[in-house]
Amino acid sequence: MNIRDFPRRPDEPVPGGLLISQLLWVLAGVLFLGFGAFLVYEQTQRGSLDLAAMSLVALLLAAGVAFGVLAYRLFLGQRSARAQLTWVGLIAALPMVLRMGRYSILAAIVLFSVALMWVPASNRYFKVVSPKPRKRGPVPPR
Template sequence: MIRAAIRPPAPRSPRTPLPSIIRAASAAWLAAAFLVGAAGVSFIVSAHTQHRDTAALTGLGCVVLAVALLIVFTVLRLRTGKRSARETLTTVGLIVGVPLLFRGPALIALAALLLLCVLILWLPQSSRFFQERDPKARRRFFGRR
């Protein structure tokens, strides 16, 4: 009987722990996702209790819940160091956060949280983390190498 040599698995390269700035950004984004999700649930509940604009409020609530789920999914990608996750969260934060600044005092806190989350993602410590984990390809001229 011929025995095949059993090789031990190749050692994994140890992943460096997440920098504190990325952990803080992840926690802040998850808190923002929770608040956005709570707003979505609030729209749906008020649609069914007030019996006014039921379809519109339910639709808006579903869209807001979808945005909250997008934030949670993207935060998971952010923790792996994907540059596209930072760009997606920045886009969501700006598109949702800036208009909320002008919607009254109740929503200013959520807007400030979203814009603070965007700011954290673009601090120099965060940029270093993304440069190490997901470096940009250098392109010379119109995308050609």
């Protein structure tokens, strides 16, 4: 395996808002993992591991891993990572804003990161680094 085969970050300079968003996604992934681990610790100290708490732990851990992997892909400049982070972030953050008081700081970080990925400077960056494939027209008959 050659070092040139590994994906690398594009040479195009990253806009400041997108760089902050990339760092916040990594932070959100670490915080999701930390809150999941803390919830496990909290439940084991009480001596009760109920299904609802374990479901929330599984959701937090899965979201933390997903945010970490997708943040790496965003760091590489992949347009699809931006779309996936947007959807996963909105699906994970909106219920937390509405119902879970303790986790609202996580939701605020995620929603702010989503907003930073879609500012005009970030849109121009992705048009240069990861352009959309051209649509092909219908194939003419022979």
